[in-house]
Each structure stands twice: as C-alpha cells, then as structure tokens.
Amino acid sequence: MTSEQKGARILVIDDEPQIRKLLKVTLQAHQYEIEEAATGEEGIVQCSIAHPDLVVLDLGLPDMSGMDVLVRVREWSSVPIIVLTAKDREADKIKALDGGADDYVTKPFGMGELVARIRVALRHVAKSVQEPILKFNELIIDLAQRSVMRSGERVKLTPTEYDLLKLLAANADKVITQRQLLQQVWGGHHSETESHYLRVYISHLRKKLEEDPTMPKLIVTEPGIGYRFVTPDPEI
Amino acid sequence: MKQQRAYLWVTLSIILLTIALKLFGPSIDLVNIALVYLLPVLLSAVYGGKGPSLFAAGLGVLIFDFFFVPPHLSFSVTDLRYLVSFAIFLFVAALTGSLASKLKLQLEYSKQREAHTASLYALSKEMNAFADLEPLLRHTCFQVSSSVQSEAVIYLPSGQGELALAASSSIPPIWGMNESETVIARWVYSQGERAGKGANTLREASGLYIPLRIEEKTYGVLGVHLGAAAPNPETLRLLNALGEIAASAIGRLKLGEEAKLVHLTAESERLRTAILDSVSHELRTPLATVIGSATALIENDDLFGREDRTELLSTIRDGALRMNRLVSNLLGMVQLESGMLTLRKKWCDVEDMIGVVLKQVEDFRQQRVIRVRLPEHVPLILGDEVLLEQVLVNVVSNAIKYSPDRSEITMLVDEEEEAILISIHDQGIGIGPADRERIFDKFYRAESSKHVPGTGLGLAICRGIIELHGGTIAAGSNNDKGTVITISLPLHDDHRSRAVHAEGGMELP
Numbered sequence: 001m002t003s004e005q006k007g008a009r010i011l012v013i014d015d016e017p018q019i020r021k022l023l024k025v026t027l028q029a030h031q032y033e034i035e036e037a038a039t040g041e042e043g044i045v046q047c048s049i050a051h052p053d054l055v056v057l058d059l060g061l062p063d064m065s066g067m068d069v070l071v072r073v074r075e076w077s078s079v080p081i082i083v084l085t086a087k088d089r090e091a092d093k094i095k096a097l098d099g100g101a102d103d104y105v106t107k108p109f110g111m112g113e114l115v116a117r118i119r120v121a122l123r124h125v126a127k128s129v130q131e132p133i134l135k136f137n138e139l140i141i142d143l144a145q146r147s148v149m150r151s152g153e154r155v156k157l158t159p160t161e162y163d164l165l166k167l168l169a170a171n172a173d174k175v176i177t178q179r180q181l182l183q184q185v186w187g188g189h190h191s192e193t194e195s196h197y198l199r200v201y202i203s204h205l206r207k208k209l210e211e212d213p214t215m216p217k218l219i220v221t222e223p224g225i226g227y228r229f230v231t232p233d234p235e236i
Numbered sequence: 237m238k239q240q241r242a243y244l245w246v247t248l249s250i251i252l253l254t255i256a257l258k259l260f261g262p263s264i265d266l267v268n269i270a271l272v273y274l275l276p277v278l279l280s281a282v283y284g285g286k287g288p289s290l291f292a293a294g295l296g297v298l299i300f301d302f303f304f305v306p307p308h309l310s311f312s313v314t315d316l317r318y319l320v321s322f323a324i325f326l327f328v329a330a331l332t333g334s335l336a337s338k339l340k341l342q343l344e345y346s347k348q349r350e351a352h353t354a355s356l357y358a359l360s361k362e363m364n365a366f367a368d369l370e371p372l373l374r375h376t377c378f379q380v381s382s383s384v385q386s387e388a389v390i391y392l393p394s395g396q397g398e399l400a401l402a403a404s405s406s407i408p409p410i411w412g413m414n415e416s417e418t419v420i421a422r423w424v425y426s427q428g429e430r431a432g433k434g435a436n437t438l439r440e441a442s443g444l445y446i447p448l449r450i451e452e453k454t455y456g457v458l459g460v461h462l463g464a465a466a467p468n469p470e471t472l473r474l475l476n477a478l479g480e481i482a483a484s485a486i487g488r489l490k491l492g493e494e495a496k497l498v499h500l501t502a503e504s505e506r507l508r509t510a511i512l513d514s515v516s517h518e519l520r521t522p523l524a525t526v527i528g529s530a531t532a533l534i535e536n537d538d539l540f541g542r543e544d545r546t547e548l549l550s551t552i553r554d555g556a557l558r559m560n561r562l563v564s565n566l567l568g569m570v571q572l573e574s575g576m577l578t579l580r581k582k583w584c585d586v587e588d589m590i591g592v593v594l595k596q597v598e599d600f601r602q603q604r605v606i607r608v609r610l611p612e613h614v615p616l617i618l619g620d621e622v623l624l625e626q627v628l629v630n631v632v633s634n635a636i637k638y639s640p641d642r643s644e645i646t647m648l649v650d651e652e653e654e655a656i657l658i659s660i661h662d663q664g665i666g667i668g669p670a671d672r673e674r675i676f677d678k679f680y681r682a683e684s685s686k687h688v689p690g691t692g693l694g695l696a697i698c699r700g701i702i703e704l705h706g707g708t709i710a711a712g713s714n715n716d717k718g719t720v721i722t723i724s725l726p727l728h729d730d731h732r733s734r735a736v737h738a739e740g741g742m743e744l745p
Contacts (some may be wrong), residue, residue, distance in 0.1 A: 090580065090622055091580070108556070108560055178582075195582045195583050196583030196616050199583050199584070199585040199588065199616055200585075200616075202585070202588070203585055203587065203588065213587065213591075214587060214590055214591055214594070214608045214610070215591055215594055215595070216588075216591050220595070221588050221589075221591065221592050223589075223592055223621055223622045223625050224580070224620075224621050224622035
C-alpha cells in the first residue's frame with residue numbers, strides 16, 4: 001500500500017446495515033476512514049459534503065437505482081467508484097462500467113478481493129502523470145518507442161495488438177469492458193457482434209505474451225464483461 | 237308433384253287398358269275384365285301409395301261399369317248383383333292399396349334406419365380418433381347437423397362450472413347463443429333429462445336439448461335447432477344415439493385428462509419431496525457448521541489456538557460458500573424453468589472459456605491434473621459466454637468431486653462438420669448405464685454419488701443451458717474407468733468466414 005493511500009476516505013452506499021457494518025470493520029482495519037450512507041439520496045449528498053477519495057456503491061438500493069446514483073455523481077465528480085452487484089447481473093455490471101464506474105465486485109465477495117480493487121482504483125488516481133515505460137517483471141512496454149520486450153527479447157506485435165496491450169496495461173488491474181476496448185482500439189463505429197475481432201486479437205496477444213495461453217495470467221478474462229490486465233507478483 | 241304424376245299415370249294406364257279391352261273385349265269374360273282392372277290398383281298402391289290406389293279403384297269401377305257392364309255406355313246397372321261386385325272390388329282395392337303403401341313406408345323407414353346406423357357407426361369410429369376435446373365437439377356438431385339437416389350445438393360446463401356454448405356446427409354459431417336457449421340447456425344439464433321440441437318438457441322451445449350422459453354422469457348438452465314440426469321418432473332415436481356416442485367420447489377424453497392430472501400431481505409431489513430433501517439437507521448441513529463454528533469462536537475465544545481459529549473460520553467460509561452454490565443453483569433452475577433466462581449471445585473463444593474454468597477450479601482440484609487438448613485452430617462459437625462457462629465449471633467440478641485426488645482429468649476439444657465437441661474425461665467413480673440419462677433430471681442423484689454432497693441441480697441446469705444454445709450434453713463411460721461428459725455446440729454458419737476475415741484483416745508485423 002502506498003503511503004498516500006493510508007487514511008483514504010471511503011464512502012459506503014448500501015442499504016443493508018449488515019454489509020455496511022462488515023465493510024466498516026474490515027476497511028477500518030485496513031486503515032481506511034469510512035463514511036456511510038443507507039440510501040441513494042443520502043449517498044449523493046455525502047459525496048458532495050464528505051469529499052470521499054473512493055465510493056463503494058451497491059447497485060441494488062431501495063430508493064433509487066445505484067445506476068442513477070452513479071450517473072448523478074459522475075455529473076460533477078470523477079471520484080473512483082466501485083460497484084457491488086449480485087451474481088448473474090452481467091448486464092448491470094457492463095452498464096455501470098460503461099457508465100463511469102471504475103470497477104465492480106460481485107456479492108458475495110471475499111474481503112481480500114474488495115480491498116485489492118480499492119487499492120487499484122486509488123493507485124490509478126494517484127498516478128496522474130503517465131510514465132513512458134510500463135514494467136511488469138519480465139514484460140516491459142516502452143510507450144515512447146512503441147516497443148514491447150519480454151525477458152529481454154523484443155515481441156513483435158501488430159499495431160492493433162500493440163494498441164490493445166497498451167490500453168490494458170495502462171489500466172493495469174482494472175477491468176475494461178469489451179465495449180471500451182472496441183471503442184478505443186477500433187474507434188467509433190463497431191457493433192456488438194464484432195466482438196469476435198476482440199476475441200481473435202486477445203488470443204493472438206496471449207499466444208505471444210503468456211507462458212500458457214490456456215491458463216492466461218496476464219490478460220485475464222472477466223466472463224461476460226471484458227478483460228483485466230493483471231500485474232504479476234513481483235519476482236523474488 | 238310426384239303425387240300428381242302418379243294420378244296421371246293411373247288415369248293413362250286405365251284408359252290404355254280400356255282401349256285394349258275394348259279391342260279384344262268380346263272374347264274375354266266379364267269377371268276376367270274386372271280382375272284386369274285390379275292390376276293398376278295394385279301397381280299404383282306399390283308405387284304411388286294409398287291415394288293413387290283408391291283413385292285407381294274408383295276410376296276402374298266407373299269405367300268397368302260404363303263400358304262393360306250392360307247396359308253399355310251408361311252408368312246404370314241392370315243386374316243389381318253387380319253392385320256387390322263393385323263393393324268387393326273397391327274393398328279389395330282399398331285393402332291392397334293400404335297394405336302396399338304400408339310396405340312402402342316400412343321400406344323407407346328401414347332405408348333411413350340403415351343410413352342412420354351407418355352414420356352412427358361412422359361417427360363412433362371417428363370419435364375414438366380424437367385426442368382433443370375441441371375438434372371432437374366440432375366434429376360431433378357437424379355430424380349431427382348433417383344427419384338432421386339443421387343447426388347443432390354442444391354446451392359444456394366451463395372452468396367455473398357454468399354451462400356455456402362449447403361448439404357449434406356453424407361458425408360463428410347462429411343458434412343456441414341467446415339467453416332462453418342457454419337457460420333450457422342449463423336445466424337439461426342439471427336434470428339430466430331431455431327437453432324442448434319432441435320431448436315431454438318445454439315443447440314450445442325452438443330446439444331439442446339432449447343431455448350428454450353416460451351412466452350417472454352428465455358431461456354436457458347437445459342442442460338441435462328444429463323447424464316448426466316436432467321431430468319424428470326415428471330422428472329422435474338417431475339424436476339420442478348420437479348424443480350417447482358423443483357423451484362416451486367426451487367421457488373417454490375427460491377420464492384421460494384426469495389420469496394425466498393424477499400422474500402430474502404424483503410427479504410434482506415426488507419433485508416437491510426431492511426439493512425439500514435436497515434443500516433442507518444442503519442448507520442445514522452448512523448452516524450447522526457455520527453456526528457451530530461462529531458460536532464456538534465467540535463464546536470460547538480464549539480456548540483456541542491460532543491454528544484452530546483459522547480452521548473454524550475456514551469452516552464458516554466453506555459452509556457459506558456451499559449455501560451460496562445452492563442458492564445460485566436454485567435461482568438458475570427457476571430462471572431456466574420460467575423461461576426468464578435469455579441468452580446474451582456473443583462470439584466466444586472456447587480456449588478463453590477453458591482458461592476461465594481452469595482458474596475457477598484451481599483451488600478446488602487439489603492434486604488432480606487437468607490436461608487440455610485443443611486443435612490447432614479452435615473456431616469461435618456464438619453463445620452466452622457466462623452461461624457456457626457455468627456449464628463447463630459445473631462439469632469439471634463434478635469430474636473433480638467424483639474422482640480421487642492425483643488422478644487425471646482431460647478436456648478435449650474437437651471440431652466437427654457443424655458442431656464443436658467439448659468432452660471432459662475423468663477417472664472417477666463413473667455413472668451406471670441406467671443413470672446416464674437420469675442424472676440430467678433435476679434433483680436426481682445417482683445412488684453411487686450419495687456420499688458426496690450435492691443438490692442434484694448442476695447437470696439439470698447444464699442441460700437446460702446447452703439446449704438453449706441448440707446443443708446436446710450426454711454422459712458416457714471413460715473406457716470403463718470414470719466418466720465422459722460430452723458437450724456438443726452448433727457452429728454458426730459464418731464462423732469460418734468470420735475467423736478467416738479476422739485473420740485476413742490482420743496487419744503484418
């Protein structure tokens with residue numbers, strides 16, 4: 001954990017007192033400061049008063065949909081938002097992510113997973129200036145040179161493959177939806193059915209970068225949502 | 237018209253006969269001439285009926301008297317004994333005439349009867365062919381209508397038990413819909429007796445209403461719109477017979493429906509018991525461990541060492557995860573069965589899906605080795621990625637669950653002409669031939685698997701999802717050592733062109 005993350009203020013918007021209690025106890029134990037809101041309306045107000053560093057937002061709220069809260073907050077704030085959703089609500093997750101949420105966690109979730117997502121989201125805010133070289137153990141991406149090195153050897157990538165990798169790596173550990181990838185790599189016009197392009201290029205990238213493409217460790221699929229570039233554990 | 241022609245023929249034949257007798261007259265005896273005049277009487281009786289025969293007799297007597305009885309060419313009779321002859325002649329003519337016409341009537345009756353019997357026989361034979369009530373009722377109406385040349389309707393009790401028009405010989409019905417007709421039909425239904433024209437009750441009604449009853453049970457009412465005249469006994473007999481046939485056919489269908497319902501009820505009862513058994517067991521066992529471990533930790537915190545605490549906490553987590561699986565499975569089943577599950581179809585990479593599956597079962601597989609064998613090029617398939625992954629996770633989890641640690645599990649992918657085959661081979665306990673189909677039934681668990689906890693829902697959900705994709709899933713034996721589950725998913729028509737297109741569109745490094 002970077003030092004500036006300590007004491008970060010997190011606003012939890014969830015109608016279930018049990019969940020709020022759980023989050024408060026465990027996140028406080030991780031040195032975070034917690035604010036709580038039980039309704040969407042209260043959450044929006046708290047967002048402007050308390051100026052949280054991150055928001056954990058439950059998509060299923062009683063008074064208004066979490067989606068609406070997300071949209072309303074995004075109108076004036078770029079605070080990182082992590083949404084909590086129920087299982088098999090892929091459509092909601094995609095909607096939230098495309099609507100400005102930074103990441104999602106599926107209920108029921110392990111605490112470790114949530115804390116990891118919070119750290120990644122806070123880190124991306126802290127990292128304001130983009131570094132010219134991204135290093136992930138033996139994988140080095142030189143953004144200025146547009147070159148990729150793996151274990152000291154240059155990896156030959158097509159321009160599209162490179163753009164795809166760059167986008168994923170720049171958002172390391174954050175989920176990127178298929179739509180976001182298609183839009184940013186292929187540009188404006190694309191249809192949902194063209195997701196097969198993405199499949200093919202991801203498969204090519206994996207063949208070039210992964211040790212075992214059937215068990216990818218770097219570019220991990222988020223079923224039904226998109227992909228996540230996972231920062232490998234630092235080598236000992 | 238027909239009657240008039242008969243009179244004409246009688247007159248003509250008597251005139252011709254008279255001319256002939258006049259020509260050969262002198263040589264024939266008077267008694268024989270009288271007998272010759274009986275001939276047209278008999279013939280007209282047989283072909284024309286009572287009227288023409290009496291007419292023939294009268295005309296015959298007059299002409300016989302005028303031309304042959306002295307004094308000739310006069311109606312006067314000199315010998316009074318001739319009057320007796322005339323009387324006898326008329327009597328014989330009247331008698332034969334009426335006998336013949338009776339005979340004719342009887343002939344007609346028997347012809348009609350034969351026709352009725354034939355139509356009844358045909359109807360009863362056709363009735364057995366109907367599997368549904370509605371076409372049966374409509375057909376009955378048509379048959380009745382064509383037999384009696386008028387409107388026919390059938391009333392049956394509706395869902396609320398109220399009698400209502402169920403079928404009619406004309407579409408839309410032109411008779412039988414209005415209040416008074418329905419009221420009579422209801423009365424007939426409740427009393428089980430016929431009413432209306434030709435019956436003992438409500439003779440002034442516009443139709444005849446016959447209860448459709450077999451033994452003590454009335455199934456409905458047959459209504460026939462009759463003209464002004466009351467129906468003749470033969471028609472009544474026919475309508476009764478038609479009613480009986482219809483009643484027995486309806487009865488047969490109703491009995492069949494009831495039997496089906498009884499079977500369904502028994503089946504749903506069996507399912508309910510299975511659900512209760514499964515859910516209560518699958519819910520209570522982890523609940524017991526969760527509650528037990530949690531209370532132990534809260535009440536006697538100081539008694540446990542670090543390792544014990546971790547152990548108890550893991551138990552709580554595992555119990556909760558197990559309940560979570562049950563809830564997911566139940567919800568999945570409900571979604572599938574209610575048709576709420578809609579596929580979000582996209583192009584899926586089987587290799588990618590297998591990667592996700594392997595990651596999900598990583599902790600669970602312990603020391604088991606999972607090998608993946610893929611062809612050089614795996615075509616993309618059009619399907620719901622999340623659901624298909626769920627299927628694969630379920631099947632691979634089963635392979636792990638029912639096979640010993642350190643054994644080998646193989647996932648094979650094969651491309652066929654129009655399908656992609658994914659098979660999962662394990663070296664576990666295997667599935668008996670008798671269970672290979674039934675394990676896909678919900679809540680069914682093979683006897684040999686009872687020692688391993690499970691809901692009996694996983695494979696049922698798998699089959700539901702695969703079938704939604706237009707594919708198949710089947711279980712077999714892995715060379716007598718373990719199980720093979722084979723999933724076949726249809727390849728979309730343009731998967732090749734798409735794959736090729738994507739390759740072709742690639743930039744070279």
